Amino acid sequence: MQKIILPILVVITMFNFVKVSAQEEIDLNSAVIDSVLVKNANAVVRSEEVTIEINSVNSITTKVKKVITVLNKYGDRHADSFEVFDKSRRVKKISAIFYDHTGKEIKKYKKGDFVDRSMINSGELFDDTRILYINYTAVGYPYTMVFESEIENSTTAFIRPWRPVSSNYLSTQRSVYAISNPKKLPLKIKESNFDNYLINNQKEEGIITYSIVNISAKESEVLSPLGDDVFPLVNVALTNFVLEGVHGSALDWKSLGKWMYEELLKDRDQLPQETIDEVNKLVKGAKSKREKAKLIYEYVQEKTRYISVQLGIGGWMPFLASDVDRLGYGDCKALTNYTKALLESQEIPSYYTVVFAKKRKDIDPDFTSIQGNHVILNIPEEGEDIWLECTNQTVPFDFIGDFTDDRNVLIVKPEGGEIKRTKRYEPEENILRTKATVELNDNASMTATVERISEGLEYDWRYRNQFETPKDQKAHYKENWGYINNIEINSIKFNDNKDVVKFTEQIVVSCANYTKKVGNRLLVTPNVFSCDQINLPQYTNRNTPLLISSGYVNTDEYDINLPEGYVVNNLPKKKVLETEFGKYTHELEKIDDSKIKFRRYLKIIDGMYPKEKYEEYRKFRSEIKKIDKSRIVLKKL
């Protein structure tokens, strides 16, 4: 999303409206918005009031009143006017009214005007959640939407949190969040990232209120952490809650974990005897626990596949292990539970593990509540635990990759829950080694054989190539080396050694005009295969810290055979860049008159760096990029 100019600003100064103040204190006239809020904004939250009324352990009413002024077409998406609902969530009230820039009403939607539709996504087979929404076409900018809703939820395990800074290019004039708890049910509240923000917090008898005013809009920034890790956030949870009719307790992780085990997992791990017999046979020769677990994991990979079906206690209960056994498919919960059951049949204890997948996010250890969006399996081991991703048919045993690495997770044991951290891949473990022999010819053409070996996360980022069609594989390399015009991929060979997690690509390439003839010179970029293509934008005022989520080490070593009749005079000196983000070297060595050697080393160290460091990192990468594409001159004899 880009931020946009506001032709309305001109309009605003031109007109001098009569204040058409509607019933509430927020002036629906768009002209009164402070210029600080307009800067960088596509829309302004004029006012957002969310009230959480905790009526009882099985009833929470969430009342929302939002007034949003949309400044341009890119801001339309912020005028979100929908509510999702299901068996336990009832939409008691919903309405939306739209006003033009003067504050005059243009369109009104009552509950009956909302479209009611199932919330199915394309990748999903089934989801019983439904949505009420409207399709509003803007008839001019700016406009203001007043949205009101009231939802009553009999599932009280999840309470809408407060995120007053939720989107880029969206400013907030005022946001209020109130929790009313007249019955004084035991409650947990966690405030995060309040530093640097002026937040008003009032605790009265049975009511807690947070409010914030005048937050200017932010631009999107690359390599930044999740919003929840930097912007103000209030999480609220009931100690005793209900999840689709099932009562639970989240006093601490131990009790919550125990509840999960008892209510969601227990007795769902029965397997047919035939399967147990089969597994007995399978692991017979295996010596260690690890060896057995590996055989079982591969058995699951072979036998099952992932499908997305959100059913059962709000989508939190896995299908029966016996169903997965019979059907050969399931979602993450079902497949994990199934693998766990198979391991159990061999007396290998393993634990159902709840995690936030994809972008790294911790299960917050200080805030006991149902969290997470994915499930993996943990097998405790002396030394390092084994972690299994059960939804992937191709990934090696005990390899979770960056999908769930290095984060706090909840281990669900029969005796209770426990927070653990998943495997962290150190930069030195994530290796890409490129070796090549390059032949340069005097007609400017080039042929080369390249071998790339990937390990660790580099494996994760690359091993899927083998599953593409040959046409797509070719396209992949042409894209990867897109900076070499007219590159031809002559052959591709892969070797996937899952036992040691090592992926080898052997590629033969050629290019009719790799070098550039200029008079009696031939210009050559010795770094044929690892020119950095990253393009980091500059920010005048970066707001968020720099997050490098994974580190790695890339090395290159090429033998470059020079074309006949050409010589190289002075090779450039070795270049070394060293920063706190990592190290880079670029080195050329003359072996003899017809051969040079190219070496490159790049190590990037992962971590969260203060925002001031971003510019240094950008410069580091841009310097690397410049050196990467640098050329040498060969002269004709």
Place this chain on the structure above:
Amino acid sequence: MNIITKLILGCILVSSINCLAQDYKYGKVSKEELLEQSYALDSTANAVVLYESKRVYYEYNPTVRWFLLITEVHRRVKLYNENGFEYASDDFLLYKNTRANEKVSDLKGITYSIEGDKIIKTKLKKEGIFENEFSDNYDQIKFTMPDLKDNSVIEYKYKIISPFVYNMDRIVLQGQIPIKKLEVKVEAPEYFNFKKFTTGYLPINLKESSSDGQFVYIPERSKTVNVLKRGGGNVRGELGFSSKYRGKQRTIDYKIKVNTILSTDVPAFKMEAYSGNVSNYISSVVYELQFTKFGNSVENYATSWEEIIKKIYSNPNFGGELNKTSYYKDDIQQLVGGIGDPVKKAGLIYNFVKNKMNWNGKYSVVTRGGVRKAYKEGTGNAAEINLMLTSMLKYAGIKANPVLVTSNTKVVSLFPTLDGFDYVISRVKLPNGGAIYLDATDKYGEPNILPTRVIQGVARIIAETGNSQRLNLRPGKPSLNRNSIQYEIDTDGVVKGKSNTYHLDYLAHNFRDKYGIYDQESQIKRIKEKYEINELTNYEVKGTTDLGKPVNERFEFVVDDQIEVIDNEMFFSPLLFLRHKENIFKSDDRRYPVDFGYGFSDMYMVNIKIPEGYEIAELPESGGFKLPEDMGSFSFNSKLVNGMIQISVTETINSAVILPQYYPAVKEYYNKIIEKQSDQVVLKKI
């Protein structure tokens, strides 16, 4: 399901069903198929359709004394490995409206695997079948097959029963994975007469034959109304000949027209860059109802353009809407009253509608809520906005007509049919005989500058008199980008310069559409990212709101990574960051056209001041080349003028659409451009 079962039990079956080879009978998966390790024609295929059959036919239902349209699908898929498992899930849509809906029956499936010598069968059960609401008019059935293993074969079949007997769905003959054997049979009783056409680049082996059908007509005894809810507007009541046989029960013989298509080894369809409307390139056969004939009662649905035009003009949601004037009368009178010049009037009305109306994103040839409501609310679909426009133009005494458009998301029909269109624009005939095309849904539109969804489609102008004519709405000349850059190089190889670009016609439209409302900072960010420039100052953009004029962008830049200093020489490509770096075409071959939307031309004028103490050692040679049949050309000229290097480059694609046989030429054209643009200037220290 109850009614359906009853229907099927109660019906009298027509014609012979079984023309299928024994091997492909449902449930008869062979060991050979299970043991097969890879697809012979493409050993890397993860999955392949071993057999697919589609049978479309009509079935007489005596209870309602009417036909139903039945589609039977049977598919057998080989999954060589787990990467093919995604093809073990499938889905289809069922149409519904307020009066009737399609139903599915007999959805069955089996997964076959081989263990040792034994074939293991697992049936698809209810737990694997899911029904979802897809949209207002469609429900969706999704299902996933159980118990998959490498080399499993899955097989499923289902039947869709449709009361919408006048609408036969497009039959697609190509998919995401190869099809080994495909059989299609379409049987239409003599009462329903369809025309057909095919799409795609693959040969289609279609055979026509005929067979006999029979049903027992039982007359209505009482006034009991039909038990079966009948479908939408085009589901008819009693058969036309019922009166002839009133009171008598009798057997009726009729002829059936049969089309069969037999294909083997159909390759998968692959998406490519710059594809335009791909639906035209996927192999398929489309049937469109031409007329119905019951006894002597013939009803024409599409015989000629005259008929279609008559029909659409008499449709209240088209012709009716076009004739309404009262809702805008006063506004238009006020707007153009007293103005004589028709061009000026047309311009005012077009801008008026464009500013007032906001397109809701919906394609349509007919209005939905109606023009009056649309006008009041300021929002409407394509028909509402452009019929309103056409109507206002006419009202103001301008010669204007609606133009029906097949947008770039719809298959282009090859013969007269109303169903072939999904969009409307407007044409104004000028007193001098010229014509201008207008689409008021597009805020950045201009006369004869139409959105891609329109120009990439096809169009037909229709007059109430019944005249019509097919139109090509692609612009006749390429749109221009004129770039001039001036720069100087210092002795460290740092470049300081100015860039000045004019975007014209469609390229201006494109710019406005994409970046028109960006603020200064966003524009700078965009340019910096696009060209990887670190230092950019004095950015200025003009003309983003002056439709009809070019958009002008200027900025100053400093770059330090364009010139390479090696020993005593400097090397660089004179176009610097403006040169093409990557070929937009990477595939080795292509089976369908490249569609750029419109022709375009990039012109570059470069003036380079060389640093003190340096002289020119090498200058790229002038030269050029052309695409065949004047589809495009490239020229590069370099010279020295007063000690300054002057480079001029012109790069033109004249043809918006390039046929696949010229694909290698276009790919090579871009290769050569990149090559030529990377030619080096060498400066040498004196």
